[in-house]
Amino acid sequence: MKVTLTTQKREKPDFAKLGFGRYFTDHMLVMEYNDGAWQEPEIIPYNDFRLSPATTVLHYGQGIFDGLKAYKNAEGKITLFRPYDNFNRINNSARRLCMPPIDVNKMVECLKELIRIDADWIPTAPGTSLYIRPTMIGADPQLGVHPAHHYLFYIILSPVGSYYAGGLKPTKIMVEEQYVRAPIGGTGEAKCMGNYAASLLAGELANKKGYDQVLWLDGKEHKYVEEVGSMNMFFVMDGVVRTPALVGSILPGITRDSVIKVCKKAGIPVEECRISEDEVLEALERGTLSEAFGSGTAAVISPVGVLHAKGRDHIINNNEMGKITSFLYDKITGIQYGRLPDEFGWIVKVN
Ligand code: COI
Numbered sequence: 001m002k003v004t005l006t007t008q009k010r011e012k013p014d015f016a017k018l019g020f021g022r023y024f025t026d027h028m029l030v031m032e033y034n035d036g037a038w039q040e041p042e043i044i045p046y047n048d049f050r051l052s053p054a055t056t057v058l059h060y061g062q063g064i065f066d067g068l069k070a071y072k073n074a075e076g077k078i079t080l081f082r083p084y085d086n087f088n089r090i091n092n093s094a095r096r097l098c099m100p101p102i103d104v105n106k107m108v109e110c111l112k113e114l115i116r117i118d119a120d121w122i123p124t125a126p127g128t129s130l131y132i133r134p135t136m137i138g139a140d141p142q143l144g145v146h147p148a149h150h151y152l153f154y155i156i157l158s159p160v161g162s163y164y165a166g167g168l169k170p171t172k173i174m175v176e177e178q179y180v181r182a183p184i185g186g187t188g189e190a191k192c193m194g195n196y197a198a199s200l201l202a203g204e205l206a207n208k209k210g211y212d213q214v215l216w217l218d219g220k221e222h223k224y225v226e227e228v229g230s231m232n233m234f235f236v237m238d239g240v241v242r243t244p245a246l247v248g249s250i251l252p253g254i255t256r257d258s259v260i261k262v263c264k265k266a267g268i269p270v271e272e273c274r275i276s277e278d279e280v281l282e283a284l285e286r287g288t289l290s291e292a293f294g295s296g297t298a299a300v301i302s303p304v305g306v307l308h309a310k311g312r313d314h315i316i317n318n319n320e321m322g323k324i325t326s327f328l329y330d331k332i333t334g335i336q337y338g339r340l341p342d343e344f345g346w347i348v349k350v351n
Contacts, residue, residue, distance in 0.1 A: 006045035025118035033151035052141030062138030078350035098147035170305025176214035183219030188249035231294025232256035291322030
């Protein structure tokens with residue numbers, strides 16, 4: 001792989017005040033798809049792109065991305081969490097949007113090289129990490145609705161703190177009763193750009209009412225809970241950890257899958273199933289819904305303290321992080337940061 005190092009290092013931000021997705025490292029990886037094949041990837045200094053105003057992605061949204069993280073421990077050892085799963089998911093998203101697949105093993109090796117070059121950008125304070133954003137866009141400089149012939153794949157790196165400003169403070173979520181995110185057969189299970197654009201209006205309206213996010217209902221009956229857009233959802237009901245089944249409209253989260261596997265190994269009953277809004281509300285009324293939390297690469301494990309549904313706020317677990325949520329947070333972040341043994345083979349060494 002060709003590597004061109006920057007001659008002008010960027011100024012580092014205050015690592016104690018990172019927030020999410022505001023700063024980018026010195027280098028990026030780029031790879032072009034021309035004449036029916038991916039060309040050799042290159043590492044270059046982080047820079048703006050020059051794109052034709054007619055570029056496919058800017059008009060027809062032929063664009064996908066993913067998100068994963070690298071961690072550095074106190075001894076300077078750098079690791080990635082489940083990168084093969086993320087790159088496989090990129091290929092699933094690519095297939096849905098008629099985009100060419102990438103070579104997963106090769107890309108993980110190229111990513112490791114990029115991270116080694118920008119290793120001094122990985123924050124080490126608790127709760128911080130290096131967020132990795134692989135992206136693929138249709139890049140024909142031409143109008144007309146059809147799959148592009150040229151593509152651009154790139155990876156940028158961003159040192160991050162927690163996704164939600166409140167950190168581990170339980171979030172307030174509102175069930176979205178008017179708009180839908182994705183119907184079955186749509187693009188809901190692909191990590192494509194349009195899904196996020198489609199979620200903005202409902203999110204803004206919810207924010208104005210004082211809620212952090214919306215909980216989407218299914219696109220057909222408006223009856224079953226699905227996901228939160230930035231997180232998959234889990235409800236602890238009658239002692240069982242339940243999450244909406246992957247019916248085709250929900251993103252197959254890697255952290256979601258990690259939660260399920262950790263629960264199974266720890267002997268915590270866990271179930272993937274259809275969960276209706278009514279069932280959630282009944283469990284809240286009966287006092288059998290003890291915890292709710294979201295999972296995601298950016299969000300990690302995020303407790304939900306308030307669920308607004310059918311005109312009123314329902315407080316969950318006294319608006320505090322519950323026992324199972326804490327256990328899963330400690331276990332998954334423990335494996336990610338190398339504090340706990342990796343019983344699942346999820347960690348990939350970078351150096
Ligand atoms: C992630 O969790 O990595 C995502 O891409 C979600 C996004 C809202 C930041």
